Amino acid sequence: MKIVKEQFAEFDGKVVTSYTMINKNGMEVTTIDYGCIITKILVPDREGIVENVVLGFDTLSEYQKYSPYFGAIIGRHAGRIANAEFELDGVNYHLAKNNNGNHLHGGLEGFDKVIWDTEVVEEEEATSLVFHYLSKDGEEGYPGNLKMKVTYTLNNQNELQLSYEGVSDKKTVVNVTNHAYFNLSGNLKRDTLNHTLTLKSDQFLELDEELIPTGKILSVENTAFDFRAGRRLIDGTVSNDPQNVLAGKGYDHPFLLNDNNNKEIHLFDEESGRGLIIETNQPAVVLYAGTQLEDNFSIRGVKSKKYLGLCLETQGLPDSLNHPQFPSAILEKDEVYHSITTFKFTN
Numbered sequence: 001m002k003i004v005k006e007q008f009a010e011f012d013g014k015v016v017t018s019y020t021m022i023n024k025n026g027m028e029v030t031t032i033d034y035g036c037i038i039t040k041i042l043v044p045d046r047e048g049i050v051e052n053v054v055l056g057f058d059t060l061s062e063y064q065k066y067s068p069y070f071g072a073i074i075g076r077h078a079g080r081i082a083n084a085e086f087e088l089d090g091v092n093y094h095l096a097k098n099n100n101g102n103h104l105h106g107g108l109e110g111f112d113k114v115i116w117d118t119e120v121v122e123e124e125e126a127t128s129l130v131f132h133y134l135s136k137d138g139e140e141g142y143p144g145n146l147k148m149k150v151t152y153t154l155n156n157q158n159e160l161q162l163s164y165e166g167v168s169d170k171k172t173v174v175n176v177t178n179h180a181y182f183n184l185s186g187n188l189k190r191d192t193l194n195h196t197l198t199l200k201s202d203q204f205l206e207l208d209e210e211l212i213p214t215g216k217i218l219s220v221e222n223t224a225f226d227f228r229a230g231r232r233l234i235d236g237t238v239s240n241d242p243q244n245v246l247a248g249k250g251y252d253h254p255f256l257l258n259d260n261n262n263k264e265i266h267l268f269d270e271e272s273g274r275g276l277i278i279e280t281n282q283p284a285v286v287l288y289a290g291t292q293l294e295d296n297f298s299i300r301g302v303k304s305k306k307y308l309g310l311c312l313e314t315q316g317l318p319d320s321l322n323h324p325q326f327p328s329a330i331l332e333k334d335e336v337y338h339s340i341t342t343f344k345f346t347n
Helices: 060-066 234-238 242-246
Strands: 002-011 014-022 028-032 038-044 050-052 085-088 091-094 117-122 126-135 146-155 159-168 196-199 203-207 213-219 252-256 265-268 275-280 284-288 310-315 336-346
Touching: 002 060, 002 117, 002 126, 014 117, 014 126, 014 146, 028 146, 196 284, 203 242, 265 310, 275 310, 310 336
Parallel strands: none
Antiparallel strands: 002 014, 014 028, 028 038, 038 050, 085 091, 117 126, 126 146, 146 159, 159 336, 196 265, 203 213, 203 252, 252 284, 265 275, 275 336, 284 310
C-alpha cells in the first residue's frame, strides 16, 4: 500500500490537496480535500486493463463550474427536503433554497463545497484518509455545531470503505452519502445503459413532479423498478411507468433495502467484466441514472451526456423529516451518527 500526495489547486487562499491511495493490485483511488471528492477510481477489467470508473475532473474550476456533485460527500442532509424547511421540537428551521424552492444535498454550500482537514493513516494491508469538518450551528440553516469525520479506506482486496461519523452539541438532523457517478466501461468508453444492476429491494419511494417523496411506498413487482433478479438500466428509459417518465426517462429513486452488509447492491458491465458490490448499514440506496447530466461540458475529453454515469447513494430516505413513517434522520445531542458503506470492485 502507498499514498501519493500532490497539490491540486488553490481556493480561498488555501491549498487543495489530492491524495492517491494505491494497493498491491494496482487499484488507485484519488480524492481531494475539497468536498472529499473522489476524482478517480482505477480498477482492472477482465483483461487486466486498468481504467477509471468514475466521472470527475482534473481541475477545481471545472468542479465549481460544471459538477453535479461528482464524487462528493453530501451533507448535512442528502436528497431533497420539501420547501426547504422542517420542524424539530416545535421549532421551524428554514434551510437554504437551492432547488426550485426546495433544499437539495445540504444547500448552497454543503459538505461538497468546503475544504476538509485531512490526516493519512498508512498500514500494511490498508491505507486511510481521515477527513474532519466542523459544520457550525446555523450553517445552511441547520441547528447544532456538528463535528463530522469521514474516513476513506482502501485495502488489498480492492475494497474502498467509506465511514461517516458525526456528533452535534444540539439536536439536529444528519443524512450523509457520497455522490460518485460510476461507469464500469472504463474511461467513459460507453454510457451505462447496458450495465446490469441487481438490488435486494422489494419497495421504492413514489416521487412527485419535483422528485420529492410523496410519502407513498410502492412495490417493485411488475415494474421497471424490479432489480431483484438483475435488470439493465436501459429498461427505465423505455418504460412508460409515470415514475420513470418524471425522472427524465430513467431513475432518481430511493429503494428500501431488504438486507444490509450482504451483497445487497451489485452493478455489472458485461463488456468489460467489471463488477461493483456495495454493502451498507443504511436503510436505502438512491439510484440516480444520470438523467439530468447536461452536454455543455466535457469530462477528460469525453462530452457529457445523459446516462454517462449512475449514482448508488447509500443513505437514509430523502425528506424523511416531513414523513414520520420513514426512518428518522434526527440526531440527538451528543449521540454519534455512524454510517458505513463498502465498495468492492471485481473483474
